[in-house]
Amino acid sequence: MLLLSGDVLYGDVLIRTIGNREVEVENFRGIINYDDKKLILQGKRQLIIISGECLVILSYMDNMIRLQGTICDIEFRM
Amino acid sequence: MQSLKHLVTGYIEIELESANVERFLNLCAKQEIEIWNFKRKEKRNLCYITRDGLKRSESLRKKTHTNIHIIRKAGLPFFLCKYRKRKLFVLGFCLCLCLLFGLSQFVWEINVSGNVSYTKEDIIKYVERNHVSLGTLKMKVDCSDLEEELRVNYDEIAWVSCSLNGCRLSIHMKETLDKNTKNNASKPCDLVASKSGVITSIVTQNGTPLVQKGDKVKKGDTLITGNIYIYSDSNEVLETHKEIAEGTIRAKTRASYECSFLRSYYKKEYKKRKSYTYAAYICGKRIPLMPGIRQTEGMDQMTEEYPLKIGKTFFLPLYIEKTTTRRFDTVKQEYGKQEAYKKAQKKIQKKIREFEKKGMKVISNHIEIRVNDRKCEAKGFFILEEPIGKIRAIKDLSKEQENQLKPTEEVTW
Numbered sequence: 001m002l003l004l005s006g007d008v009l010y011g012d013v014l015i016r017t018i019g020n021r022e023v024e025v026e027n028f029r030g031i032i033n034y035d036d037k038k039l040i041l042q043g044k045r046q047l048i049i050i051s052g053e054c055l056v057i058l059s060y061m062d063n064m065i066r067l068q069g070t071i072c073d074i075e076f077r078m
Numbered sequence: 079m080q081s082l083k084h085l086v087t088g089y090i091e092i093e094l095e096s097a098n099v100e101r102f103l104n105l106c107a108k109q110e111i112e113i114w115n116f117k118r119k120e121k122r123n124l125c126y127i128t129r130d131g132l133k134r135s136e137s138l139r140k141k142t143h144t145n146i147h148i149i150r151k152a153g154l155p156f157f158l159c160k161y162r163k164r165k166l167f168v169l170g171f172c173l174c175l176c177l178l179f180g181l182s183q184f185v186w187e188i189n190v191s192g193n194v195s196y197t198k199e200d201i202i203k204y205v206e207r208n209h210v211s212l213g214t215l216k217m218k219v220d221c222s223d224l225e226e227e228l229r230v231n232y233d234e235i236a237w238v239s240c241s242l243n244g245c246r247l248s249i250h251m252k253e254t255l256d257k258n259t260k261n262n263a264s265k266p267c268d269l270v271a272s273k274s275g276v277i278t279s280i281v282t283q284n285g286t287p288l289v290q291k292g293d294k295v296k297k298g299d300t301l302i303t304g305n306i307y308i309y310s311d312s313n314e315v316l317e318t319h320k321e322i323a324e325g326t327i328r329a330k331t332r333a334s335y336e337c338s339f340l341r342s343y344y345k346k347e348y349k350k351r352k353s354y355t356y357a358a359y360i361c362g363k364r365i366p367l368m369p370g371i372r373q374t375e376g377m378d379q380m381t382e383e384y385p386l387k388i389g390k391t392f393f394l395p396l397y398i399e400k401t402t403t404r405r406f407d408t409v410k411q412e413y414g415k416q417e418a419y420k421k422a423q424k425k426i427q428k429k430i431r432e433f434e435k436k437g438m439k440v441i442s443n444h445i446e447i448r449v450n451d452r453k454c455e456a457k458g459f460f461i462l463e464e465p466i467g468k469i470r471a472i473k474d475l476s477k478e479q480e481n482q483l484k485p486t487e488e489v490t491w
Contacts (some may be wrong), residue, residue, distance in 0.1 A: 030104040036118045057116035057125075060107050 011044040020071040023050055026064045039067060049075040088153030090132055094123040096144035105138045106131070129155060178388075185214050186393035187246040187385060194253050195234055201249065204231065213361065213395065216242055224249075244391025265471075266320035269302040271295045272468040275329035285323030288479060295466075300479075301327050304472045313484055320472055327467040333433075335445055337425055338455040341413045346378070346406040353404075359383075359397035371403045378404045418454040422447045426456060438464040 006012040007027050014026040025041060025048065032040040032047065036055050041048040055069035096102055106113050111134055116125035127135065132146070139146055161167060188205055190198045206212065209224050221240040228238045228251070238251040269285070274296045277289050285302040289295060304323040310316045356367040373379050379401055386396045413421060430440050445458030475483070 030107075031100040034100055034103075034116075034118070055117075057103075057114075059112075059114045060103060060116065061112065062107055062110060 013041075013043045013048055015048070015074065017071065017074075020052075021068065022058075023067045023071055023074070024064065025050075025067070028063060028065070031060075031065070036069075041065070043076075045078070047077040049073075049077060051075070084126075084128065085153050088129040088151070088155040089126050090129060090148055091124065091126055091150040091152070092132070093147040093149055094125065094144055095147065096123075096142055098142060099123050099144070102135075102138060102142040102144045105142065106135055109134065109138065111135050111138075124149070129153070181394065182245060182392055183216055184395075185210055185216055185219060185242070185245060185247050186212060186395050187387075188212070188249065189246055190249045190251070192251045192253070196232060196253070201228075201232075201251075204228075205247075205249070210247055216245075219247065244389070245387075245393040246391050264322075266304045266322055267469045267472050268300050268304050269323045269325060269327065269467040270470045271297055271299045271301055271327075271329070272466050273297055273329070273331045273464075275331035275466060277301075277327065277329050278463055279326070279328045281326045283324040283326075284321055285325065286483060287325070288475075288482070289327075295329065300470075300473070300475075301325075301467060303475060303479075305475060307480075307483060309485055315480075323469075323472075325467065326465060328463055329466045330441065331462050331464055331466065332459050333462055334459045335426070335429060335443075336455075336457050337422065338453055339418075339421070340453045341418050341449075341451075343411055343413070344408045345411050347409050348378075348404050348406045351405070352402055355401045355403070357399040357401070359399060361395045364399070370401070373403075376405060376407065378406060380404075413454070415449050418449045419447055422449075422454050422456045430460075433460070433462060436464075438462045 007014050011027060013028050014024075016024040016026075018024075027043075028048065029042040029044065032042050034040070034055075034057065037051060037053065039050045039055055039057075041050070050067060050071060051073045053070040053072070055067055058066040058068050060066075094102060103113065103116065111131040112128050113131070114126050116123070118124075135146075138144075188202050188210070190201045193201060205224065205228075209227060210219050219242060221242065224240045225238050228240075228249070229235055234253045236252050238249065241248050241250075275294075277291055277293045277295060279291060280287055280289060280301070282302055285304050286306055287302050289299070289301050295301065302323040302325045304321045306319040306321055307315050308317040308319070353371060355370050357370070358365045358367055371377075371379070382400045382402075384398045384400065385393055386398065387393045426443065426445055430443070433440055439462065441461040441463055443458065443460045445456050445460075447454065447456045449455075
């Protein structure tokens with residue numbers, strides 16, 4: 001049986017954090033809302049809510065986003 | 079790396095005004111328009127976009143009813159556009175580049191390494207006079223020719239390599255320091271004593287040994303002969319082969335030593351204040367940058383040269399010369415008896431180290447140190463153990479030596 005990861009099989013989002021200073025999110029559909037305290041992303045099946053302080057979008061290309069700031073919380077909402 | 083690319087291609091800081099900025103961002107990302115450092119500051123949406131991205135986002139801007147305000151333009155294309163009217167500046171820049179390129183085509187520095195018996199200055203002077211003077215076009219320099227010339231003119235050079243690195247001509251050489259290589263003969267020869275002494279060991283590799291351990295030899299005596307005799311059954315010489323005599327012969331020798339020095343001497347007491355003067359050398363011409371100080375009695379001057387270069391190898395034809403002048407008073411002093419004795423001992427130790435460097439072993443020293451009111455004298459001799467074999471053209475043996483070599487017993491089968 002092939003062992004494939006969730007992002008390939010089910011289109012799950014991939015989240016990578018560097019401490020609480022930086023977050024990289026891949027495999028999402030788009031930005032729903034953004035301000036300097038909250039970023040809401042649309043995943044395939046759920047919303048990803050990243051909250052923190054002084055959030056800055058370092059780069060946003062195709063389906064990958066890099067966010068910098070003081071990250072407090074990463075939440076998934078169906 | 080990314081920021082360097084942005085600098086080269088040019089980027090713009092913009093402010094976005096829209097009811098739905100997120101939609102504009104999503105569309106830009108789908109169209110692969112690069113947007114970075116997006117932040118919301120006091121209800122203002124600030125971000126950076128590439129020059130090309132701004133043009134491509136025009137349709138998206140209309141679609142999402144977004145207003146774009148340009149805050150700042152940066153990068154090379156905007157810089158060039160801003161200063162496009164400054165023709166002289168561009169001309170000067172181009173001239174500077176041309177000058178740099180032009181100057182980099184010449185040799186501005188000669189570097190010598192690996193020299194021991196020849197001085198660096200001697201070799202540089204020879205190269206400058208006969209082959210490559212400073213300011214020669216690099217394409218005119220034939221390194222293999224220079225190597226050949228150096229090998230021909232300097233006998234002690236065993237191997238030499240010349241190469242051009244930037245504006246520097248590097249000469250790397252190896253000298254024939256190994257005395258044994260000098261002793262290598264190509265024709266049949268004898269090994270003779272270079273000094274008088276008592277043989278302590280003899281190892282023959284080729285030839286016929288004429289001495290053995292414990293024998294007293296005089297300078298010039300044959301130690302190993304290149305003649306190899308083949309005897310008949312009746313002990314008569316049938317054939318004589320002439321070979322290159324080879325071997326290691328060590329002997330106990332005597333080296334006399336004498337040294338004396340006055341107990342009173344003059345010492346320089348430097349003053350704290352130092353004066354510096356500077357001068358520039360442009361293409362070999364000295365241009366003083368400030369009035370120089372003429373050297374008089376009671377004054378030491380030290381000159382240092384600093385070549386100007388770009389990077390490690392691009393030497394410019396420009397030197398800065400720094401001259402440091404220090405004034406001093408001469409004070410007469412005298413070594414105490416103990417001090418003079420110690421100084422003489424130090425000199426003897428130095429001599430011993432010199433012997434050891436030459437491959438000699440100091441067995442004992444018989445030196446007497448005498449200190450009187452005026453001077454200190456050290457006199458005596460060293461007993462050394464050293465190699466004494468030296469090559470000489472082959473010579474026929476005397477009757478006595480031949481008899482010595484003759485087999486004493488008849489061979490019985």
